[in-house]
Amino acid sequence: xxxxxxxxxxxxxxxxxxxxxxxxxxxxxxxxxxxxxxxxxxxxxxxxxxxxxxxxxxxxxxxxxxxxxxxxxxxxxxxxxxxxxxxxxxxxxxxxxxxxxxxxxxxxxxxxxxxxxxxxxxxxxxxxxxxxxxxxxxxxxxxxxxxxxxxxxxxxxxxxxxxxxxxxxxxxxxxxxxxxxxxxxxxxxxxxxxxxxxxxxxxxxxxxxxxxxxxxxxxxxxxxxxxxxxxxxxxxxxxxxxxxxxxxxxxxxxxxxxxxxxxxxxxxxxxxxxxxxxxxxxxxxxxxxxxxxxxxxxxxxxxxxxxxxxxxxxxxxxxxxxxxxxxxxxxxxxxxxxxxxxxxxxxxxxxxxxxxxxxxxxxxxxxxxxxxxxxxxxxxxxxxxxxxxxxxxxxxxxxxxxxxxxxxxxxxxxxxxxxxxxxxxxxxxxxxxxxxxxxxxxxxxxxxxxxxxxxxxxxxxxxxxxxxxxxxxxxxxxxxxxxxxxxxxxxxxxxxxxxxxxxxxxxxxxxxxxxxxxxxxxxxxxxxxxxxxxxxxxxxxxxxxxxxxxxxxxxxxxxxxxxxxxxxxxxxxxxxxxxxxxxxxxxxxxxxxxxxxxxxxxxxxxxxxxxxxxxxxxxxxxxxxxxxxxxxxxxxxxxxxxxxxxxxxxxxxxxxxxxxxxxxxxxxxxxxxxxxxxxxxxxxxxxxxxxxxxxxxxxxxxxxxxxxxxxxxxxxxxxxxxxxxxxxxxxxxxxxxxxxxxxxxxxxxxxxxxxxxxxxxxxxxxxxxxxxxxxxxxxxxxxxxxxxxxxxxxxxxxxxxxxxxxxxxxxxxxxxxxxxxxxxxxxxxxxxxxxxxxxxxxxxxxxxxxxxxxx
Numbered sequence: 110x111x112x113x114x115x116x117x118x119x120x121x122x123x124x125x126x127x128x129x130x131x132x133x134x135x136x137x138x139x140x141x142x143x144x145x146x147x148x149x150x151x152x153x154x155x156x157x158x159x160x161x162x163x164x165x166x167x168x169x170x171x172x173x174x175x176x177x178x179x180x181x182x183x184x185x186x187x188x189x190x191x192x193x194x195x196x197x198x199x200x201x202x203x204x205x206x207x208x209x210x211x212x213x214x215x216x217x218x219x220x221x222x223x224x225x226x227x228x229x230x231x232x233x234x235x236x237x238x239x240x241x242x243x244x245x246x247x248x249x250x251x252x253x254x255x256x257x258x259x260x261x262x263x264x265x266x267x268x269x270x271x272x273x274x275x276x277x278x279x280x281x282x283x284x285x286x287x288x289x290x291x292x293x294x295x296x297x298x299x300x301x302x303x304x305x306x307x308x309x310x311x312x313x314x315x316x317x318x319x320x321x322x323x324x325x326x327x328x329x330x331x332x333x334x335x336x337x338x339x340x341x342x343x344x345x346x347x348x349x350x351x352x353x354x355x356x357x358x359x360x361x362x363x364x365x366x367x368x369x370x371x372x373x374x375x376x377x378x379x380x381x382x383x384x385x386x387x388x389x390x391x392x393x394x395x396x397x398x399x400x401x402x403x404x405x406x407x408x409x410x411x412x413x414x415x416x417x418x419x420x421x422x423x424x425x426x427x428x429x430x431x432x433x434x435x436x437x438x439x440x441x442x443x444x445x446x447x448x449x450x451x452x453x454x455x456x457x458x459x460x461x462x463x464x465x466x467x468x469x470x471x472x473x474x475x476x477x478x479x480x481x482x483x484x485x486x487x488x489x490x491x492x493x494x495x496x497x498x499x500x501x502x503x504x505x506x507x508x509x510x511x512x513x514x515x516x517x518x519x520x521x522x523x524x525x526x527x528x529x530x531x532x533x534x535x536x537x538x539x540x541x542x543x544x545x546x547x548x549x550x551x552x553x554x555x556x557x558x559x560x561x562x563x564x565x566x567x568x569x570x571x572x573x574x575x576x577x578x579x580x581x582x583x584x585x586x587x588x589x590x591x592x593x594x595x596x597x598x599x600x601x602x603x604x605x606x607x608x609x610x611x612x613x614x615x616x617x618x619x620x621x622x623x624x625x626x627x628x629x630x631x632x633x634x635x636x637x638x639x640x641x642x643x644x645x646x647x648x649x650x651x652x653x654x655x656x657x658x659x660x661x662x663x664x665x666x667x668x669x670x671x672x673x674x675x676x677x678x679x680x681x682x683x684x685x686x687x688x689x690x691x692x693x694x695x696x697x698x699x700x701x702x703x704x705x706x707x708x709x710x711x712x713x714x715x716x717x718x719x720x721x722x723x724x725x726x727x728x729x730x731x732x733x734x735x736x737x738x739x740x741x742x743x744x745x746x747x748x749x750x751x752x753x754x755x756x757x758x759x760x761x762x763x764x765x766x767x768x769x770x771x772x773x774x775x776x777x778x779x780x781x782x783x784x785x786x787x788x789x790x791x792x793x794x795x796x797x798x799x800x801x802x803x804x805x806x807x808x809x810x811x812x813x814x815x816x817x818x819x820x821x822x823x824x825x826x827x828x829x830x831x832x833x834x835x836x837x838x839x840x841x842x843x844x845x846x847x848x849x850x851x852x853x854x855x856x857x858x859x860x861x862x863x864x865x866x867x868x869x870x871x872x873x874x875x876x877x878x879x880x881x882x883x884x885x886x887x888x889x890x891x892x893x894x895x896x897x898x899x900x901x902x903x904x905x906x907x908x909x910x911x912x913x914x915x916x917x918x919x920x921x922x923x924x925x926x927x928x929x930x931x932x933x934x935x936x937x938x939x940x941x942x943x944x945x946x947x948x949x950x951x952x953x954x955x956x957x958x959x960x961x962x963x964x
Contacts, residue, residue: 139182142202144209145175146190154214157192158359161185162199166444170359190214226329226350228339229310229624229639229695238707238731238754239336240811240828242268242867244328246354253368253434253455256280256317257325257351265330266865266886267828268347276498277430277457278466280317285332285347287861287890288915289807289834290762291907304330304347305340309488309563311581311620312343313351314647319492319559319585321453321470323366323436326354332865333830334809335756338729341691341711345760345807345834353488355474356440356447365437372430374460378505383419383513386410392945406514407531413514420517422508426541430458442476449474461504462545463552468494482569489562496555504541510534517542550594550662557587573629581620581645588613590666594659609666610655612681620645637697641711644690653681685767688716705733707756715763715804719770722803729758750817750824762805765838769853772798797843797852805855807834825868833860833895841898842906854898859915861892921962922950 146157153175160168161181169179181188181202188209191197195214202209227237242265249260258281262270269284285304306313308320329350331337337344381389390406406414433456440449453470469492476486515528517540524543529535544551562582569575589612622643629636656672664671693711709729716723736742736751773796813828836855843849865888873881892914897904902911908919927934927948934942939957942948949958 139180140185140207141178141180142188142207142209143176143178144212146171146177146192146212146214147175148195148214151211151213154192154195155364156357156359156362157190157214158357159188159190160358162187162189165358168359168443170357170362170441172362226327226352227336228307228331228348228350229641229693230626230637238705238733239331239756240333240754240813240826240830240865241336242266242330242332244330246326246328249322249325249328253370253432254322257320257322257328258283258317260322261328263886264884266826266867266888267332267863267890268330269888276466277459277464278318278468278494278496278498283349285330286830286832286863287892289345289832289837289859289861289892290764290805291837291839291857291859291894291909291915302346304349305337305343306349306351307340308351308490308561309353310565310579310622311561311563312340312645313561314583314616314618315559315561315585316557318466318468318494319557319561320351320490321436321451321455321468321472321492323434323438323453324353324451324470324472324490325351327352333756333811333828334758334760334807334832335707335709335729335731335811336758337760338709338711338727338758339693339695340760341693341713341727342689342715342725342761342763342804345762345805353472353474353490354438354440354449354451355476355486355488356442356449358444358447359441361439361441363437363439366435368432368434370432372432372460374427377421377423377427378509380423380509381513382421383414383417386513387414407512409528409531410512410514413512413516418514418516420511420513420515422511422513422517422541423505425517426461426504426508426545428460428462430460430464432457444478446475446477448476459498463497463499466494466496466498468492484567485565487562487564489560491560492557494555494557494559496557497552498555499544499551499553504544507538507541510538511540551592552665553589553591555587555589557585559583559585573627575626575628577622577624577626579620579622579624581618581622583616583618585616586614592659592665594662594665606657607659608655608657609659609664609669609672610653611666611669612651612653614649614651616647616649618645618647633701635697635699639693639695639697641691641693643693644688646686646688648686650684651682653678687767689763690714701738703735703738705731705735707731707733709758713761713763717763717765717767717769718804719800719802722801725761725804725806727759727761729756731756731758747818748816749819749821750815752815754813754815755811757808757810759806759808761807762838764805765802765853769796770799770802772796772849794849795851796840797847797849799853802838802853803836803855805834805836805838807832809833822871822874823868824870825866827867828865829863830865831860831862834858839898856896856898857909858895859892860895861890863888863890865889919963921958922964924948924950 146154146159148154153171153173155171155173155175157171157175158168159171159177159179163185164182167179167181169177171177185202188200188202189197190200190212192214198212198214200209200212227239227241244261244264248264249257251260254260258270261268267286270281272279272281283304284302288302290302331344331348331350337348340348387406394405434453436451436453438449438451442448451472455468457466458464471491472489474486474488476484478484511528515525517525517528519525524540524546526540526543527535528540529538560583564580565577567575567577590610592609594607620643622641625640627638654669654675654677656669656675658673659665660671669675691711691713693709695707695709698706707730711727712724714724732755734753736753737748742748772794774792775795777791777793779791809830809832811828811830813826815826817824835858837857837859838853838855839857840851840853841856842851865886867886870883872883873879894909894911894913894915897909897911903909905919908917910917925948927942927944927946929944934944936956937951937958939959950962951958952962952964
């Protein structure tokens with residue numbers, strides 16, 4: 110009996126939960142109204158919300174034609190129509206009216222009412238005091254890409270993006286307001302100065318192509334320290350905030366979009382054709398001391414010249430690539446529950462064969478309201494990607510080196526595998542066509558699984574307070590397989606040098622954030638407070654094994670046990686766990702929408718820095734003045750918006766590997782006598798410990814103007830800034846006599862200053878259905894090294910010079926090519942120069958070009 114009662118109670122509870130999640134309204138009597146929602150150009154607005162003002166749960170959305178049908182109570186008097194970016198409209202229903210015709214929504218021309226995500230919250234654009242740029246979802250989706258970074262190029266002043274690879278699926282390198290850090294390698298420096306990515310409030314640590322750009326609803330870039338200080342140690346390189354799509358109140362809407370595009374190279378690299386190449390060799394021989402060239406035409410070249418062979422090797426390796434992007438989205442909900450589900454499939458191939466990136470993505474979002482004061486939600490982004498990028502084939506580089514007098518094919522039609530026969534390069538290169546026609550001979554395949562999950566719970570209480578808990582869970586797993594077969598460069602002369610490798614990596618992170626917010630208006634004063642306590646932990650491990658001497662191509666990397674030898678590179682096997690704990694408080698104050706203040710303080714504690722030095726405090730203060738809200742500006746009709754901003758803040762960088770403060774050991778055998786075979790395994794110190802390693806910090810001052818003129822037909826932003834970085838984290842190289850390779854220290858200082866200008870104009874607005882707008886931005890940045898370690902003015906080995914930018918070229922200056930009859934030719938004694946060689950500047954005029962002539 111008791112069991113039966115318990116079952117009935119559970120059934121009742123489940124019924125109540127179901128009713129709360131899928132609430133609706135039942136009317137004894139009602140009428141059906143119909144209409145169409147359009148913009149001021151008479152274009153339909155898809156997904157606009159139409160709801161009864163007195164009963165918001167009675168709602169629907171417009172279809173692809175802008176039409177809607179809604180059943181409403183007979184006593185309904187007002188229906189509200191709304192759409193993002195447009196002014197909402199209340200429609201009064203006259204008795205007996207069932208057809209509303211076209212409902213025109215006006216574009217919200219006042220951009221100051223736009224909501225801008227500022228980190229741990231959002232503000233109206235008019236209340237923002239920091240330097241923040243916003244990029245819309247429609248802009249990001251103008252052309253599909255494997256990552257959204259490609260769509261940011263040229264969009265925002267002060268944000269520089271460089272593509273570090275032309276292969277499919279490659280992501281770019283982003284710099285916000287230049288470089289700050291120094292490192293002994295370009296890859297390390299790149300990581301130190303990368304911005305922080307925050308997705309739905311949680312820091313994102315995956316690869317950028319893990320994010321489907323079609324899932325992005327809005328993107329904000331925080332540039333100055335007064336805006337980024339709220340993210341503390343991870344905001345020194347700027348912050349990019351990404352908000353993904355979520356469900357909206359209204360009838361379920363299904364949308365599908367697809368794209369297909371073709372890509373080709375802009376042009377071939379200019380090289381000699383066959384006759385030109387032969388003439389070049391003859392000229393080289395004539396200009397040498399003994400009338401012969403060190404690199405004469407080979408027998409193959411001479412035969413090709415006689416036969417009239419003229420091979421365009423580049424044309425043989427290039428192809429047209431293609432990109433396809435397909436996405437489907439289902440979203441909707443009522444006042445209690447909103448949902449959104451999205452799936453995507455993306456493929457991109459390269460302009461040389463065997464290059465391919467393929468990604469499957471799945472997004473699910475649910476937001477649910479429990480009662481009046483509680484909201485909960487979950488968002489999960491999942492991707493599975495495959496990338497084949499056999500970079501070791503060197504197709505383009507090899508094609509540029511091969512003589513055009515050599516045929517790519519043998520007389521029997523087979524590929525001429527060794528086109529360098531007779532030259533000194535014969536053992537090093539094979540015909541690039543072999544790799545393109547035998548994809549199993551050389552490959553580099555990567556399979557990656559990524560899942561990024563955010564959960565939240567939010568409780569409103571005491572009218573003005575709100576508590577929110579954010580939980581972030583990230584998991585990435587990646588497997589990379591490489592194979593260099595019998596006809597790869599390394600194994601041309603020795604088939605036992607075929608290699609295969611397998612690398613596995615696993616990464617997970619959890620983040621827990623507790624947020625308390627307070628918002629209240631006192632007369633003309635508006636006060637907002639945000640308090641934060643957060644903690645996060647990361648875990649990563651990598652395993653790598655390589656086999657040498659794979660007996661057959663068909664084995665590839667599937668069975669390393671068949672290899673002659675198996676080894677594991679120590680620098681590619683790793684394990685690390687790190688932690689970060691943070692406290693933050695921010696106060697926003699606005700008086701009469703004229704005078705604005707934002708004050709922030711954050712404290713971070715990092716496990717990767719030394720005890721006693723692992724906590725750092727970041728203060729930030731910003732002021733704003735909405736000049737157009739002053740009474741004396743009311744009569745100035747031409748100026749719609751004029752705001753002045755000024756701010757100062759500090760951020761920091763903890764960008765060193767885990768356990769750096771403890772030093773490092775590396776395997777090193779002990780040697781006994783002259784018999785190396787009898788060496789015993791041992792270890793040596795590779796990196797010295799540093800018990801005082803602390804934070805790298807950056808202080809930045811920013812001043813800016815935001816303006817809108819002529820009814821916002823011309824809008825823009827002007828920012829000037831200066832920043833100074835001290836205590837730079839650098840793994841400084843040590844002399845061999847020290848016994849260790851390096852030690853990571855805080856030394857040196859750098860600084861930069863810059864100017865950023867952004868302008869947007871609406872030149873023609875809806876004239877006969879035609880509109881024309883223009884966007885323009887330009888930025889100037891000047892950076893320099895202010896100090897190095899121990900007071901030195903230069904570190905030539907690493908290319909660091911006090912007073913110069915962080916990245917420079919230190920070399921002899923090339924003036925051109927030595928020409929026939931140049932009077933300076935006879936003066937060059939070391940090295941001996943000849944016509945056609947590179948002409949370098951001899952700074953001191955001693956007839957020698959050596960290390961002293963570098964600049």
